[in-house]
Amino acid sequence: MSLRSVFSRFGRKLSSEQPKTWLVHTTSECKLHNHSEFQLRVSNSAISTEDISWLLRFFEQRVSQGEKFRSGESLQVGWMFTMLEDGPGGFLRVLEPDMKVVPVKFVDSVDGTLMHLRNQRDVVGSLFPPAEPDFPSLRQSAVVHVNYKDASRVLLTRSAAVDGADSGWWLSDLDDQAGSQDPTRFVKTSLYQLGIDRPDLVKFFAVPAELQVAVDGARISVLGPDGELQQIPGSYLSELNKLRQQRASLTAPSSEG
Known part of the structure; x- marks a missing residue:
């Protein structure tokens, strides 16, 4: 399968499978620039309010700078390729790949986008120099x-x-x-x-x-x-290594007996 065919069906969205509890977050300042507000759906409780607020501000700042977004357009956030879709109430919903199948299918969520962005930033932020x-x-x-x-x-x-x-x-x-x-x-x-x-x-x-x-x-x-x-001591990567080493020690065969 060619790399192009992996993304040949952009816009096809999964119609079922929605996780348990969803929280909906929206921008509030885009209307000041005669632009639709954005809507984010989040279900993963591990995603921080700081990261959600960052993405909302990201859209508001782009709109305040004169950028116009429309349904069907794509946008890269971190490494993730997201899509915009008209939603109820005039909102623009942000969709992301489900990270399950090829060709790509999009779901009404930003869980993966924000978790990957946070983890990738934290890995690099763990390093010295x-x-x-x-x-x-x-x-x-x-x-x-x-x-x-x-x-x-x-x-x-x-x-x-x-x-x-x-x-x-x-x-x-x-x-x-x-x-x-x-x-x-x-x-x-x-x-x-x-x-x-x-x-x-x-x-x-x-x-x-x-x-x-x-x-x-x-x-x-x-x-x-x-x-x-x-x-860096106490950083994401440092703590991840500690956790991996603890798990390894629990599964290692005992030398006794």
């Missing part, structure tokens, strides 16, 4: 090892993108050292497909070029040209 997130687009391509769906030890390498269709990401299987130099062991896919198949890796997609992310058992490390980057 400081770095800025470099958000790719889920429509861009990545090169992956043929075992990428099941590989438990992976190395994500990001190079400068060669063109606008390329994210720069390359995924290697650390357990296939012999095949790491064999081009027949790698295939190209969309970053969206990679996110569907390996949702555990999405949080790393905004790590900037010239860095690598090694996911090796209980440890996640970020590597630069001069070696491993420090993780």
